[in-house]
Amino acid sequence: MSAEAKKFCSKLSVVVIGRNEGARLERCLESVHAMRRGTWGVEQFDVELIYVDSGSSDGSVALAERLGAKTLALTPVRPTAALGRNAGWRAAMGEMVLFLDGDTVVDKNFAAEAMREFDDAAVACAWGHRREMYPNDSAYNRVLDLDWMYAPGPAAFCGGDALFRRSALVEVDGFDESLIAGEEPEMCRRMIAAGHRIQHVDLAMTQHDLAMKSFGQYWKRAMRAGHAYAEVSARFAASGDAFWSTEARRNRRQVLSLGVLVMAGVAASVWMRSWWPMGVVLAVLDALVLRTAWKARWKSTNAWTLVLYGAHSHLQQVPIWVGQMRYALNNRRGRRMGIVEYKQS
Numbered sequence: 001m002s003a004e005a006k007k008f009c010s011k012l013s014v015v016v017i018g019r020n021e022g023a024r025l026e027r028c029l030e031s032v033h034a035m036r037r038g039t040w041g042v043e044q045f046d047v048e049l050i051y052v053d054s055g056s057s058d059g060s061v062a063l064a065e066r067l068g069a070k071t072l073a074l075t076p077v078r079p080t081a082a083l084g085r086n087a088g089w090r091a092a093m094g095e096m097v098l099f100l101d102g103d104t105v106v107d108k109n110f111a112a113e114a115m116r117e118f119d120d121a122a123v124a125c126a127w128g129h130r131r132e133m134y135p136n137d138s139a140y141n142r143v144l145d146l147d148w149m150y151a152p153g154p155a156a157f158c159g160g161d162a163l164f165r166r167s168a169l170v171e172v173d174g175f176d177e178s179l180i181a182g183e184e185p186e187m188c189r190r191m192i193a194a195g196h197r198i199q200h201v202d203l204a205m206t207q208h209d210l211a212m213k214s215f216g217q218y219w220k221r222a223m224r225a226g227h228a229y230a231e232v233s234a235r236f237a238a239s240g241d242a243f244w245s246t247e248a249r250r251n252r253r254q255v256l257s258l259g260v261l262v263m264a265g266v267a268a269s270v271w272m273r274s275w276w277p278m279g280v281v282l283a284v285l286d287a288l289v290l291r292t293a294w295k296a297r298w299k300s301t302n303a304w305t306l307v308l309y310g311a312h313s314h315l316q317q318v319p320i321w322v323g324q325m326r327y328a329l330n331n332r333r334g335r336r337m338g339i340v341e342y343k344q345s
Contacts, residue, residue, distance in 0.1 A: 015088030018102025126206030182228030226323020
């Protein structure tokens with residue numbers, strides 16, 4: 001490891017954000033204390049633990065203090081993850097900052113191993129594999145576990161758990177605090193435009209407790225993603241550096257196509273007084289699900305999981321589209337959407 005990278009390793013700041021995470025937060029903070037503080041070629045480093053709370057009512061701040069974290073309690077009118085992360089890294093003393101969500105458990109080896117990536121001066125961020133802690137607790141957990149899977153290598157963005165150079169955060173002035181979702185990809189885009197690289201590494205990073213048990217939770221989460229697609233793509237539309245515009249358009253086309261297909265099947269069945277037109281529509285939908293499942297076979301060896309994932313990939317397009325439409329409507333009315341919470345305390 002270079003002398004410059006070793007200098008970074010003298011102190012690592014771990015910024016955990018949370019809101020009413022309860023026992024999940026305790027588990028997260030304990031995992032930080034259990035991290036390895038050095039590895040081959042990496043000098044021993046100190047860990048500074050910072051917990052940023054966004055208006056919890058479950059005693060999270062007192063819990064974090066009891067577990068040795070420096071705490072920052074925010075009471076924003078419109079809480080966002082970006083507000084918490086910015087408050088955390090700006091209060092941090094380390095030249096490396098590891099962001100964690102309060103519902104995750106960090107792998108004890110991740111930080112020490114991922115620091116190797118920063119030998120390359122162009123790397124601003126390194127992030128590894130996030131997987132679900134309890135994938136078999138519900139069908140939602142099972143399919144969304146596969147959504148976390150990306151191939152290692154240079155990436156266009158990272159998620160909420162990631163290791164950053166503090167100097168890169170300073171350079172781009174951190175996260176956009178007005179975004180209720182999609183703040184990590186938006187910031188990564190600005191980092192890439194500034195000449196930095198986002199690196200996805202082949203390392204276990206975190207386990208995530210999605211705790212999703214109902215369709216309502218699933219709907220809210222996907223709707224929030226749609227809002228992020230619409231808002232972030234709108235930010236970059238006039239910049240000459242389009243981002244998420246393709247995904248936003250693809251979502252609108254998919255929903256339109258599926259809507260026309262289903263309505264045509266219903267209309268034909270009514271007109272012909274026969275179920276077979278809808279049978280054809282269902283066969284087409286099944287074929288789309290199976291095609292997606294086949295393309296995702298590198299993510300799992302379980303056939304039923306892949307079929308569920310294929311269904312999810314198409315079903316989620318509807319709430320994603322709703323999120324896009326809600327953003328467009330609020331934007332025209334001059335309104336801003338509040339935080340969308342899908343998880344119970």
